[in-house]
Amino acid sequence: MKRSFRAMFYTPYFLWLALFVIAPVGLIFYYSFFNIRHQFTFDNYATFFSSGTYLTMTANSVLYAFLITLISLVISYPMALVISRLRHRDLWILLVILPTWINLLLKAYAFIGLLSHDGLVNQLFGLVGIPAQHMLFTDASFILVASYIQIPFMILPIYNSLTDISDSYIKASHDLGATNWQTLTKVIFPMTMPGVKSGIQIVFIPSLSLFMLSRLIGGNKIITLGTAVEEHFLTTMNWGMGSTIGVVLIIAMVIAMMLTNTQRKRRRQA
Amino acid sequence: MKKFLIAFLVLMGICLGLSVGAQQLTKSTGDTGSKVLNLYNWGDYIAPTLLTKFQKETGYHVNVETFDSNEAMYTKIKQGGTSYDLTVPSDYMVQKMKADHMLIPLDKSRLTGMRNYGHSFMNKSFDPGNRYSIPYFWGTLGIIYNDQSIKLGQLAHWDQLWDSKYRDDIMLIDSARDIMGFTLISQHHSVNTTNTPELLAARDKLNKLSPNVKAIVADEIKMYMAEGEAPIAVDWSGEASEMMSQNSHLHYVVPTEGSNMWFDNLVIPKTAKHFKAIYAFLNFMNQPKNAAQNAEYIGYATPNTAAFKLLPKSVRDDKQFYPSQKVLDKLEVYSNLSPEKVQQYNDLYLEFKMHH
Structure with a gap:
């Protein structure tokens, strides 16, 4: 009786895993071994790791994802800290989450309106006498917009881990003679590490393949692996090569997960 | 939680009702006889x-x-x-x-x-x-330019796009065949060439265009050009006519040395x-x-x-959209290439996009 009851709970979960996680990943691996004529081959991997184009693209993707993650983190942590101290913090955090209710494409188009040559930002610059700047299609604008989109996903886990800290820890820290700065760096920050790490994972991984933004805001001057995947699936119909890049992205994500997880274990042992 | 569930069900009900209604409406106009x-x-x-x-x-x-x-x-x-x-x-x-x-x-x-x-x-x-x-x-593939920054009739050839005075001025339509195509024409080759050295030469020439390229975009190119974000674009005539209906400063030209015809x-x-x-x-x-x-x-x-x-x-008499017979004779239609060649065009184009 008890066993069948448990199975009832497990079955949907395992079915979900098998159908929507294991099967798609398996299919990507499977397709990555076929060339454009549907013959079995390892050529896709050989091409990827011997081509300067793909390797530079990988380096670009990792670099931009790193920058986006770093900037979101630098902005998010103080913001989460401040919000967690405010009186109506639930309301403030709601305001932070609000932009995620709007579709990504709409946000991108809104930024086009802001950053374009005759856009709002340049009009404001004009009022203070700064000449119009070229802002669209630059690295800076791409990183700005990508960070803007990712910030709510970084703030939320940090905010949650901040509100989990009991006030007694902070009082104890002060009682033992720690300054505010020491309390922050020696007590609060280490205790929010799990939140920071999940924030990094949530932001870094999707940032590896932001192909819509790299076209709309970056004007395809920034080419990440996502751009190549899109091209292989939609234009050249070379699903094999597209899947190979998919496998590389999956591996990059696994590495990112491992880097953020092992550190936590080590800290616990210490 | 209960309120949320009710709101969700009401929303779903409204959507379902509307979609059934819409289907009924189209059915009644769609004659199945x-x-x-x-x-x-x-x-x-x-x-x-x-x-x-x-x-x-x-x-x-x-x-x-x-x-x-x-x-x-x-x-x-x-x-x-x-x-x-x-x-x-x-x-x-x-x-x-x-x-x-x-x-x-x-x-x-x-x-x-x-x-x-x-x-x-x-x-x-x-x-x-x-x-x-x-x-x-x-229609054709050609150059659209804004007469507020470029004098009327001054821009009429593919090779002029490489001129250093147009630095950061050009928007390209994101299409491998078209961008490789006009470069091949500027080198007096066919837009359907399958000759690898010719394709490599086109890639090398395209790389030299990158300082002049402001962005490589898709449909948004119409909006950008109409708003004057860039003075020059390479795009199809159909898209050009839409841009020109929104901004009277824009002009379209099919280079006389040849282009694609679709x-x-x-x-x-x-x-x-x-x-x-x-x-x-x-x-x-x-x-x-x-x-x-x-x-x-x-x-x-x-x-x-x-x-x-x-x-x-x-x-x-609009030579922009009805070019003279002399230009017409130079226009080439794309033929369907083998998957390997489509791949090569796209790979070389991707290398150009990566080039800074």
Whole structure:
């Protein structure tokens, strides 16, 4: 009786895993071994790791994802800290989450309106006498917009881990003679590490393949692996090569997960 | 939680009700009898007045459904479950659908008015002898520029795009065949070349263009050009005419050394059922009067020479959209390349995009 009851709970979960996680990943691996004529081959991997184009693209993707993650983190942590101290913090955090209710494409188009040559930002610059700047299609604008989109996903886990800290820890820290700065760096920050790490994972991984933004805001001057995947699936119909890049992205994500997880274990042992 | 659930259910109920209602509405207008024609067309790509005129003349009711890309149309027809009588693929897609046995040959004995079409627009490589297709509209690839920054007539050749004075000024349409294509033309090669050294040389030349390239974008290019974000763009004539209707400072030019020429064509897919209606419609559209009316509404170039003669003089003399015979002779249509060559074009194009 008890066993069948448990199975009832497990079955949907395992079915979900098998159908929507294991099967798609398996299919990507499977397709990555076929060339454009549907013959079995390892050529896709050989091409990827011997081509300067793909390797530079990988380096670009990792670099931009790193920058986006770093900037979101630098902005998010103080913001989460401040919000967690405010009186109506639930309301403030709601305001932070609000932009995620709007579709990504709409946000991108809104930024086009802001950053374009005759856009709002340049009009404001004009009022203070700064000449119009070229802002669209630059690295800076791409990183700005990508960070803007990712910030709510970084703030939320940090905010949650901040509100989990009991006030007694902070009082104890002060009682033992720690300054505010020491309390922050020696007590609060280490205790929010799990939140920071999940924030990094949530932001870094999707940032590896932001192909819509790299076209709309970056004007395809920034080419990440996502751009190549899109091209292989939609234009050249070379699903094999597209899947190979998919496998590389999956591996990059696994590495990112491992880097953020092992550190936590080590800290616990210490 | 309970409130949330109720709100969710109410929303779902409203959506469901609306969608059922919408389906009922389309059903009641869609005549399922035998006096119909199911046309699968690009969005806003036929003059609505022509459809009512056709129904008045012949009694056939035209049901129009629309698509927004060749690939979407191809997939929908291939998947089945549709009953389209006519559709409008571009040149390379005609070739692909033909190769995949998705088209029914035209019965020439039932067609009238085929002599209205100009010889420059018939018997193209994608459908020799027009066995499967009748050209509907045609166009070119060219340069759009804004006369506020570039003097009228100053920009007329592909090679000028490489001029260092146009630094960070050019927007390109994100399409491997087109961008590689105009570079190949500037080097006096064919847009359909499969010769690797020629392709590599084109990539090297394109890399030198990158300081002048502001962005490589898709549909947004129309909005950017209309708003004056960049003074120069490389795009198709159809898109150019849309930009120009929004911004009168824009001009379109087809370089005299050559360019790509594209066609949208009427074809009969394998799903067709109402053949009497199909031929009535094709013959109706072949009539110069109707083709001219359609061309005036859509603003694209008509391959129907007899219809062209009926267009207003200002349109006929517009060398931007109806280039001279001398330029026409230099235009090349894309042929369907092997998957390996399509891959090579795209790989080299990707290398150009990566180049800074």
